[in-house]
Amino acid sequence: MHEVSVDAPVMLQILVAGYRLNYIIGMRIGNLNRPHPAILAPLAGVSNGPFRALAINAGAAMTFTEMVSSEGIIRNQKRTLSMMKFGSNEQPIAVQLFGANPDVMGRAAEITAKQFSPDLIDINFGCPARKVVRKNGGAAVLKDLQLTRDIITATVEGARSTPVSIKIRTGWDEDNPVHIEVGHIAQDCGAEVITLHARSRSSGFSGKADWSAIKALKEAVDIAVIGNGDIASPQDARRMFEETGCDAVMVGRAAMGNPFIFAQINHYLETGNLPDEPEIGDRIDMARNHARLVVQHFGEERGMKMMRRYLGWYVKGFRGASELRPRLFQVATLADMEEEFSNYISRASQW
Numbered sequence: 273m274h275e276v277s278v279d280a281p282v283m284l285q286i287l288v289a290g291y292r293l294n295y296i297i298g299m300r301i302g303n304l305n306r307p308h309p310a311i312l313a314p315l316a317g318v319s320n321g322p323f324r325a326l327a328i329n330a331g332a333a334m335t336f337t338e339m340v341s342s343e344g345i346i347r348n349q350k351r352t353l354s355m356m357k358f359g360s361n362e363q364p365i366a367v368q369l370f371g372a373n374p375d376v377m378g379r380a381a382e383i384t385a386k387q388f389s390p391d392l393i394d395i396n397f398g399c400p401a402r403k404v405v406r407k408n409g410g411a412a413v414l415k416d417l418q419l420t421r422d423i424i425t426a427t428v429e430g431a432r433s434t435p436v437s438i439k440i441r442t443g444w445d446e447d448n449p450v451h452i453e454v455g456h457i458a459q460d461c462g463a464e465v466i467t468l469h470a471r472s473r474s475s476g477f478s479g480k481a482d483w484s485a486i487k488a489l490k491e492a493v494d495i496a497v498i499g500n501g502d503i504a505s506p507q508d509a510r511r512m513f514e515e516t517g518c519d520a521v522m523v524g525r526a527a528m529g530n531p532f533i534f535a536q537i538n539h540y541l542e543t544g545n546l547p548d549e550p551e552i553g554d555r556i557d558m559a560r561n562h563a564r565l566v567v568q569h570f571g572e573e574r575g576m577k578m579m580r581r582y583l584g585w586y587v588k589g590f591r592g593a594s595e596l597r598p599r600l601f602q603v604a605t606l607a608d609m610e611e612e613f614s615n616y617i618s619r620a621s622q623w
């Protein structure tokens with residue numbers, strides 16, 4: 273049994289499920305027993321502290337940081353290290369590292385575990401971004417399975433008692449699926465969880481994620497499997513559990529501007545009933561709350577610039593969004609945002 277102290281009196285108890293630490297993420301938090309939890313995905317440029325706090329508050333079972341450069345960590349780069357800071361209201365949390373040099377990944381994992389004490393250290397083997405794969409990081413590692421092995425081994429060693437997970441795609445391209453092989457490697461090397469975004473690197477975000485790959489991986493390994501790819505609704509989450517037998521699901525794009533999805537998934541999984549969609553007022557309140565957190569975290573000038581894209585996501589589907597969105601893209605202060613929302617609400621009351 274492996275227990276991680278999260279935030280007294282909240283206690284994350286990682287349940288026993290097989291290999292080595294017999295671990296996972298079917299979790300009990302306080303009195304809440306959440307056997308089918310939904311996790312916030314690592315989202316570069318999006319899953320920063322304020323957004324993670326909102327996701328946990330909305331019912332996410334766990335959060336992931338944006339991917340963090342292992343090279344930046346060992347060089348003690350201020351901006352990189354700032355990406356790894358988190359508050360207890362964002363936990364349980366995984367800090368996600370990327371890099372192609374096993375020695376550097378090992379040292380970065382050691383620093384991460386010692387200085388930040390996350391609940392999990394995750395390795396990014398899925399990123400298709402050119403600036404990452406050019407240096408052989410992210411999904412490029414899936415082309416060289418000896419390197420994959422070396423990176424996981426070094427990271428597990430560096431992380432010591434902090435559990436390690438990996439996040440992968442099915443392979444570099446459609447013709448060379450390696451998820452099962454990588455699953456076995458991860459297990460052999462002491463990783464305890466594996467997240468599969470069920471697409472190859474070459475397919476980017478196109479087509480449909482192939483959930484049968486998640487099922488095959490779950491059947492092939494004893495460590496926990498988190499399923500990921502194309503969950504856009506509570507029904508999708510349930511279908512992924514049913515079709516794949518995965519231990520947890522991870523939600524990325526559908527959570528952007530929509531932290532409500534975690535509560536909706538939990539409600540649906542627990543009761544079988546679909547919750548009502550949040551009202552426009554609820555969405556605006558969530559956006560306001562988000563903006564306040566972002567400003568606290570990053571200051572008003574930088575924070576409100578960052579907030580513009582989230583605001584665009586929050587108003588998706590609003591009547592008149594095509595007029596509102598460009599106005600929100602120009603807000604520079606919290607007061608500007610408040611003014612835009614008040615004007616919108618008074619216009620909307622006349623519709």
Ligand SMILES: Cc1cc2nc3c(=O)[nH]c(=O)nc-3n(C[C@H](O)[C@H](O)[C@H](O)COP(=O)(O)O)c2cc1C
Pocket residue numbers: 313314315316317318337338339368396397398399439469500501502503522523524525526
């Ligand atoms: C804007 C954006 C940023 C992302 N950044 C990361 C990242 O830093 N690390 C990572 O492993 N995956 C990253 N991903 C991939 C997501 O974690 C997830 O695997 C993918 O979006 C599929 O899940 P979804 O269909 O629920 O969105 C990113 C995806 C998006 C859309």
